[in-house]
Amino acid sequence: MLIRRLAAEERLTTSFPLQAYAFEASPLTRERVEAFHRYLPYNKGNRTLVVEEDGETCAAASAVPMRQNLRGAVLPMAGVAGVATHPLARRKGHVRALLHQLLDEMRDGGHPLTALYPFRASFYEKFGYVGLPRAxxxxxxxxxxxxxxxxxxxxxxxxxxxxxxxxxxxxxxxxxxxxxxxxxxxxxxxxxxxxxxxxxxxxxxxxxxxxxxxxxxxxxxxxxxxxxxxxxxxxxxxxxxxxxxxxxxxxxxxxxxxxxxxxxxxxxxxxxxxxxxxARVARPGSSAPMARLLTVDALAGLPAGPGRVRVELVGDRWLAGTHLLDGATGHLELTSGGPAPTATLTAAGLSALAYGVLDPAEVDVRGLGDVGPDAAVELRRLFPRAHPHLFADF
Missing domain, CATH: 3.40.630.30 (Gcn5-related N-acetyltransferase (GNAT))
Incomplete structure (x- = not known):
């Protein structure tokens, strides 16, 4: 299995047809194939990766370099789109391998946030994504x-x-x-x-x-x-x-x-x-968006209430370790030292709190972390509930 990044023109014969098969009417008409050429310029800055076996494209995924507001801070965000697998190559782990590399590259390139519209929410929850409200x-x-x-x-x-x-x-x-x-x-x-x-x-x-x-x-x-x-x-x-x-x-x-x-x-x-x-959410065809943090540093400096809690991040490729979150100054600081209640969180659990879509108790109930009563009080102060509006549909 080979994973490589596509050059712009390659999309016409590789990722575009594969993505169209997954998400559009099929077989493609001649007019739709011709439309790929008109659509190509609007993808020039995307990062598109494909999995190849014996010279054949088995899966594709793209990231659109976007910007998103997280509690008042505008940060670079990787909008993941066009995740598709050849019908004869499905359930072989190709998408998992693609997402690992794609998000590695976007994180290393300075994108601390990522969002997408899932084909199945539970699949992406395993990658640390959490649901956002649907318009x-x-x-x-x-x-x-x-x-x-x-x-x-x-x-x-x-x-x-x-x-x-x-x-x-x-x-x-x-x-x-x-x-x-x-x-x-x-x-x-x-x-x-x-x-x-x-x-x-x-x-x-x-x-x-x-x-x-x-x-x-x-x-x-x-x-x-x-x-x-x-x-x-x-x-x-x-x-x-x-x-x-x-x-x-x-x-x-x-x-x-x-x-x-x-x-x-x-x-x-x-x-x-x-x-x-x-607000209709169905599978397939009508999904609510999902998002996640790719680095804890995305939290630094965000507006926060006067909470203080130590979080242990587990089970994730990109978020790990123990971090003390302190909002005493009105802005979130990642500090060290001093006693504080402790919560264990998955990446999806921390992302749910950062985006404001789940209460700490809901994080605990849904198995996205282990949050005791004392830690829940502090997390509520740090991360008040909020209603993120993604707007962009990719």
Whole structure:
């Protein structure tokens, strides 16, 4: 078995067909194969590894060099994507070997975080990943937004094609990256595909000269559905400006669908808003994202409560040893010395606490660590619960 890194052009005949077989309609049409050439430039900065046996590609995996907000700190993050195995080479350990090498290389290259959308969550939990909230799909009738048409709101909206407004949109997502826990964005070489495809409308909300909200969307047909992507808004006024614009489509579409973060409460947006909110997780085809730390140093300097605990990290390739976590200064410090309650954590357990998705007791119940009552109190102080919103779908 040989693992090697692909050159850019090799993807056309190796990793792209393998990934397409795993995640798309099959067999591939001639038009889809031709589309690989158009897609190639947006992968130029990815790191793609393949397993080969006797000159044949058996498995492939890629990492996209991204950035993610972890409790206020923007850090390099490896977005793992396109993990696929030839159907005759499955269950031979190829993906395990690929992930070990891929994450080794990304960690050594300065990426302390990694995230992915799993084909099976339990498989990746063994690699130290923990689940993050899945974005909610919200569906409602534009008629129910009618009261917003009478509302006097501060600010204005701009409506344009994404190709024309891409720079404005990119700038706003950079702001979200700085301000929103869990938020992640693609590198420039990948993200410009949104501009080049130009297959979305872009709606932006501006207050006092600053962009405060954005939504990309398309309309499938007259009398059909306005299909929105992520509704991004910094405050209720920004959200109301975007929804007010959507209300003007009452005689054009029957329904509107949007993606919203897990901590958004659409049922409270308006009185008499009949809304369906769904977060569907299924296997295969509809997974919630997962993430993990690749180094304990990612925690240094993060905002933290006044907790103090010693954690022993076990069972992981990248996180190991005993570390004293101290939040007495308001920022997490990795120190030594002094007594403190001790917890034993797996990589998934520590990652769950860092991202704020599990309580220490849940970490214990799920077998992601051994956390006693005293250690649980300290860990709650260090890592308050949070709602990470990944945003980028890779």
């Amino acid at each position: 909610r799909t919200v569906r409602f009738s534009p008629a129910d937004l009618g009261p917003l048409l009478r509302a006097e709101l501060p600010g204005t909206v701009t409506w344009e094609r994404i190709g024309a407004g891409y720079d404005r949109f990119r700038s706003f997502t950079e702001r979200c990256l700085r301000e929103r826990h869990g938020f992640a964005i693609f590198p420039d070489f990948r993200d410009v595909g949104l501009r080049d495809r130009d297959d979305r409308w872009l709606l932006t909300a501006t207050i006092d000269g600053s962009t405060v909200g954005a939504l990309t969307y398309r309309i499938d047909d007259h009398g059909g559905e306005l299909v929105g992507d992520d509704l991004l808004a910094t405050d209720p006024y920004a959200r109301a400006l975007l929804l007010q614009f959507l209300a003007r489509h009452v005689d054009q579409v029957e329904r509107i669908s949007l993606q919203v973060p897990a901590d958004e409460l659409p049922e409270l947006w308006l009185t008499d808003l009949a809304v369906h909110v769904e």
